[in-house]
Amino acid sequence: MIMKVNTEERWLPIVETKARAGKTVVLKVADVMTENPLTVEPSDTLEQVEELLEEHRIRQLPVVEGTVLVGIITDRDIRPFLRDRYLGSPEEQERVMKTTVAAVMSPKPITLSPNDDLKEAIELLIEEKMGGIPVVDQDGEAVVGIVTYVDVLRCFLELLQEE
Helix, strand or coil: CEEEEECCCCCEEEEEEEEECCEEEECEHHHCCEECCCCECCCCEHHHHHHHHHHHCCCEEEEEECCEEEEEEEHHHHHHHHHHHHHCCHHHHHHHHCCEHHHCCEECCCCECCCCEHHHHHHHHHHCCCCEEEEECCCCCEEEEEEEHHHHHHHHHHHHHHC
16 A cells, blocks of 8 residues: 655645555545435425435435436535424424425535546545535536545555555
8 A cells, every 4th residue: 555645735644546466556436436326306305315314324415307416415504404493383394394405405516537536536525625525427417426535434444454
């Protein structure tokens, strides 16, 4: 395992390459991403999103129309709405939970390609303070995966355990 330390901004270990059969190859997003992630549609409700996030213990969901990525919704996006659920009247609580994903999602999210270098993905996660980035096909439209900080940490742990 070869690690590169980014000394210009902070002392952060960045997994750059991995030795395989005597060859050094650059790790790609495809090597660590979660393939075929759960997705939601703009017309889905916050109630549905909350259930998916809790049930699958995840923090973000790509938003698609058909197969085309149109946004992303995260626990950070819905937290203010869910807070209202617990503070308001029963009618207000129900109204909040019926809010559509389209009203809360972040449209046109930053995306990655499966062939992007993992190092670049990690830099984006850090610089943009994101928990996950959707991975789209070569046409830049259909969601094929998502790479999260947990995926990166799992990869890093596996590399450390190989030694």
